[in-house]
Amino acid sequence: MTGYEHGDFHARIVNSFASQGAMAMIGAELTRISHGVVEIEFPFDRKLTQQHGILHAGIIAAGLDTACNYAAYTVIDTDAALLTIEFKVNMMSPGRGSRFLFRGEVTKPGSNIIVTDGRGYAIGDGPAKLIASMTGTSMVLRGREGFEE
Template identity: 70%
Template sequence: MTEIDPDTVEARIRRSFARQGAMETLGAELSHISQGVVEIELRYDAKLTQQHGFLHAGVISAALDTACSYAAYTVVEPEVSLLTIEFKVNLMSPGRGERFLFRGEITKPGSNIIVADGRGYALTDGPAKLIASMTSTLMVIRGREGISG
């Protein structure tokens, strides 16, 4: 793989994230970008819960998928794009907290397929509580019309 400029990568990820209507709807914010790792934070909002008041599994999955995808963007060339082709989510504890942190980390970079793992945490006054994990598989897209970073 070619050398990737971290400043260019961060700017690209921030521009792309700003175009995500889903993350905007959820009120999600990028909080950390580094080589192989991206974190997204989200405030508790009753509109994002299921019937028991816990953060909805679909919201958790969307945030983890996005964190894993952008972590993958930190290890690819600027001219390529990515699409998630598979993920598995384990919901380990109810999504109960004031804020939530979703971290995506690259497990296996590749030229065609990238594997990332994600962890979701509920944040309160005490220690962060692990609420979910994800394993994500992403396909690298090159030169396909209509699909760009």
């Protein structure tokens, strides 16, 4: 993924992430921003679980979607924005851990459509455990009122 010059995507992502109420609500923080890759982490919170006490699938999907979309922000022009248009999540293991890490990576950059892949991990006493994977598609928006970045 070389040859892309898209301004200061780091500052842009930090500022955009700070305005996300959903990520603030779950206690998420950006822990890595690099070209084509973004990582988000947050601690376990009982308020984010389903009836069996494990991290809710909707929260896992939100973490993966956000990490993937911000990874896509690293390869678009500064006058563009993104919206998720599709994703598929596979739950692989129960979300049990003291922290969770969600990594999004650009698989196929494009001028209108960007494909990303994500992995979610539970972090606890032992090695990180893969709990979910995602493939997502984002649409690049330009000149759309209300979607300026």
